[in-house]
Amino acid sequence: MHIRTIDWKNNKVRLIDQTKLPQRLAYININKAGDLCRAIKMMQVRGAPVLGAAAAFGVYLGVKDYHGNSWRGFERKLKLAGKYIAASRPTARNLFWGIERVCHAAKINKDRPVFMIKRAILDEAKMIIEEDKASCRLLGFYGAGLLKNKAKVLTICNAGCLATIDYGTALGVIYAAKDQGKKIKVFSSETRPLLQGSRLSVWELCKKGVEVVMIADNTASKLMCDGEIDLVITGADRIALNGDCANKIGTLNLAILAKYHNIPFYIAAPKSTFDLSIKSGREIKIEMRRVGEVTSILSQINTAPAGSKALNPAFDVTPHQLIRGIITDRGIIKPPFLKNIRDTLLRKECV
Amino acid sequence: MHIRTIDWKNNKVRLIDQTKLPQRLAYININKAGDLCRAIKMMQVRGAPVLGAAAAFGVYLGVKDYHGNSWRGFERKLKLAGKYIAASRPTARNLFWGIERVCHAAKINKDRPVFMIKRAILDEAKMIIEEDKASCRLLGFYGAGLLKNKAKVLTICNAGCLATIDYGTALGVIYAAKDQGKKIKVFSSETRPLLQGSRLSVWELCKKGVEVVMIADNTASKLMCDGEIDLVITGADRIALNGDCANKIGTLNLAILAKYHNIPFYIAAPKSTFDLSIKSGREIKIEMRRVGEVTSILSQINTAPAGSKALNPAFDVTPHQLIRGIITDRGIIKPPFLKNIRDTLLRKECV
Numbered sequence: 001m002h003i004r005t006i007d008w009k010n011n012k013v014r015l016i017d018q019t020k021l022p023q024r025l026a027y028i029n030i031n032k033a034g035d036l037c038r039a040i041k042m043m044q045v046r047g048a049p050v051l052g053a054a055a056a057f058g059v060y061l062g063v064k065d066y067h068g069n070s071w072r073g074f075e076r077k078l079k080l081a082g083k084y085i086a087a088s089r090p091t092a093r094n095l096f097w098g099i100e101r102v103c104h105a106a107k108i109n110k111d112r113p114v115f116m117i118k119r120a121i122l123d124e125a126k127m128i129i130e131e132d133k134a135s136c137r138l139l140g141f142y143g144a145g146l147l148k149n150k151a152k153v154l155t156i157c158n159a160g161c162l163a164t165i166d167y168g169t170a171l172g173v174i175y176a177a178k179d180q181g182k183k184i185k186v187f188s189s190e191t192r193p194l195l196q197g198s199r200l201s202v203w204e205l206c207k208k209g210v211e212v213v214m215i216a217d218n219t220a221s222k223l224m225c226d227g228e229i230d231l232v233i234t235g236a237d238r239i240a241l242n243g244d245c246a247n248k249i250g251t252l253n254l255a256i257l258a259k260y261h262n263i264p265f266y267i268a269a270p271k272s273t274f275d276l277s278i279k280s281g282r283e284i285k286i287e288m289r290r291v292g293e294v295t296s297i298l299s300q301i302n303t304a305p306a307g308s309k310a311l312n313p314a315f316d317v318t319p320h321q322l323i324r325g326i327i328t329d330r331g332i333i334k335p336p337f338l339k340n341i342r343d344t345l346l347r348k349e350c351v
Numbered sequence: 352m353h354i355r356t357i358d359w360k361n362n363k364v365r366l367i368d369q370t371k372l373p374q375r376l377a378y379i380n381i382n383k384a385g386d387l388c389r390a391i392k393m394m395q396v397r398g399a400p401v402l403g404a405a406a407a408f409g410v411y412l413g414v415k416d417y418h419g420n421s422w423r424g425f426e427r428k429l430k431l432a433g434k435y436i437a438a439s440r441p442t443a444r445n446l447f448w449g450i451e452r453v454c455h456a457a458k459i460n461k462d463r464p465v466f467m468i469k470r471a472i473l474d475e476a477k478m479i480i481e482e483d484k485a486s487c488r489l490l491g492f493y494g495a496g497l498l499k500n501k502a503k504v505l506t507i508c509n510a511g512c513l514a515t516i517d518y519g520t521a522l523g524v525i526y527a528a529k530d531q532g533k534k535i536k537v538f539s540s541e542t543r544p545l546l547q548g549s550r551l552s553v554w555e556l557c558k559k560g561v562e563v564v565m566i567a568d569n570t571a572s573k574l575m576c577d578g579e580i581d582l583v584i585t586g587a588d589r590i591a592l593n594g595d596c597a598n599k600i601g602t603l604n605l606a607i608l609a610k611y612h613n614i615p616f617y618i619a620a621p622k623s624t625f626d627l628s629i630k631s632g633r634e635i636k637i638e639m640r641r642v643g644e645v646t647s648i649l650s651q652i653n654t655a656p657a658g659s660k661a662l663n664p665a666f667d668v669t670p671h672q673l674i675r676g677i678i679t680d681r682g683i684i685k686p687p688f689l690k691n692i693r694d695t696l697l698r699k700e701c702v
Binding site: 022023156187190191192193195198199202203206211212213214215216217218219220221222223225248249250252253256257259260294295297298300301302303304305308309310311312313316317 | 373374507538541542543544546549550553554557562563564565566567568569570571572573574576599600601603604607608610611645646648649651652653654655656659660661662663664667668
């Protein structure tokens with residue numbers, strides 16, 4: 001089954017509504033920047049790479065109805081649209097990267113008529129989609145080499161088709177290994193509070209015919225201790241110059257547990273997740289989400305007494321010392337990260 | 352508020368139905384061994400120390416209607432009742448200890464009339480209740496010395512009033528510190544799959560006026576990393592001679608994370624949780640519970656696609672190397688555990 005998370009259809013952004021999974025595969029069509037922003041905040045669309053594309057389309061939706069003719073007026077509108085989309089969620093680097101990409105596309109076309117600048121923005125957003133499809137497959141190819149036949153891989157949250165356009169980063173590695181004929185067993189940590197591991201990863205791995213076993217987040221260490229895990233691979237939301245990685249809350253737990261059990265821990269993320277403007281993970285802003293996500297289950301069952309205090313950071317930062325390698329669309333980056341990230345990402349593309 | 356988890360009233364076992372919390376404080380009255388066994392399996396009553404008392408009463412319920420006069424016949428019935436209760440759950444040591452206690456009480460009274468042997472069993476079960484109340488308070492007193500004013504403590508599952516008769520082990524330490532005038536802040540890890548942390552610990556800590564903040568299990572490491580945790584204290588279900596401790600799944604995660612962050616990790620458990628017949632945690636039988644507890648939330652919301660595979664071990668084993676000390680009703684046992692557990696538990700009681 002082919003899963004297409006985001007698309008541009010009939011002048012609208014078409015998204016899988018990820019809050020409805022696994023019960024229902026439902027789509028939403030969006031043609032207003034405000035609706036797109038809400039969809040990001042409510043996590044109807046989530047996952048760093050796909051947020052890059054969503055944000056790019058969001059900017060387009062924000063400027064498409066601009067009726068003036070001047071670049072100056074258009075630029076003001078563009079900046080407003082960019083700021084508006086950027087305010088949706090703070091942590092994933094790709095979201096800001098997507099906005100920067102389309103703003104740059106506009107700028108280099110600023111001497112053209114406004115309708116052509118708009119088209120350049122839309123084309124850039126579509127290009128992000130095509131690039132993501134390609135980069136995930138490349139990343140998957142590089143990562144698959146790490147997996148032996150019958151490998152048992154633990155992951156958290158969802159870094160699959162649903163976090164990208166249609167393939168995945170951490171799960172892209174699994175899909176690529178499967179395509180190479182390897183039999184892979186995935187353990188999916190359910191990922192409280194919003195259960196992306198059980199709701200999304202288990203769903204898509206089943207659809208793709210990959211063996212998957214769901215566990216409560218608490219079970220990770222016992223599995224490692226029992227020799228059930230060969231490798232941990234997760235996605236990332238933002239990667240600093242020194243290799244520190246922000247990802248879904250609980251990722252740091254897994255990285256420390258893997259270290260203790262001497263199990264390799266890998267991050268899988270495309271180039272667009274790297275933030276070369278920050279030196280370390282300390283500079284990454286961690287989104288704090290509403291307490292109700294923790295004191296209830298999907299807003300349906302209250303699990304704690306009414307009025308209970310709770311803390312709900314959506315991400316944590318895994319220090320680079322715990323990471324064996326970062327699987328990217330440019331190959332696997334190994335320590336020392338400070339040197340190797342720079343060398344890998346700043347080198348010219350080989351044409 | 353005084354919370355009384357188990358009691359013997361009007362010839363029945365009166366239990367708080369812990370599956371109904373935090374929504375409702377409901378009681379169930381049980382006068383058949385079969386019903387008690389079901390209540391244990393369904394975790395209407397849970398928590399190692401209180402299971403000791405429940406099992407003891409369970410044996411009494413299993414023999415109370417025996418109408419013969421001979422010790423031989425009664426002994427057969429007694430053994431059957433013991434086996435029946437013992438089959439309810441495999442991991443908590445206290446459950447078996449409770450059964451052994453009442454069987455021993457019967458044996459030393461075997462030359463008396465059957466009605467007196469029955470009474471001896473019931474008296475022994477009641478004595479377990481009184482002893483637990485006292486031992487939890489002693490344990491709390493010893494443990495409270497570890498907590499400074501304004502200490503921030505992380506715990507998992509429920510090792511409070513609801514896991515004992517009316518006070519707690521890990522939470523007993525908190526209550527004792529509070530009674531000494533210290534202000535303690537507790538972080539309660541929600542404890543998937545059955546959410547004893549949010550449903551039970553948050554509930555009782557609120558009732559007792561202790562500041563408590565609930566977190567998803569995934570948040571533990573971020574909190575430690577942010578300097579929010581001074582100490583981790585959990586209960587235990589079975590402790591081996593070398594200090595290895597079985598406790599709720601996820602405890603091992605916390606112990607490893609605490610080690611990594613150089614935060615002291617303590618176990619709190621009464622003498623009855625120690626199993627001196629086993630040399631290490633490898634010999635502890637870990638209960639595997641039904642998959643539906645993981646693929647759903649409290650059987651109310653399915654979080655994974657229908658038919659998903661899952662693993663649901665109810666406990667994990669924390670190796671003694673990760674434990675700073677075991678807080679008991681005989682003082683805090685420190686490493687080397689093999690020597691000190693034996694010395695502490697096998698020494699004569701000081702009268």
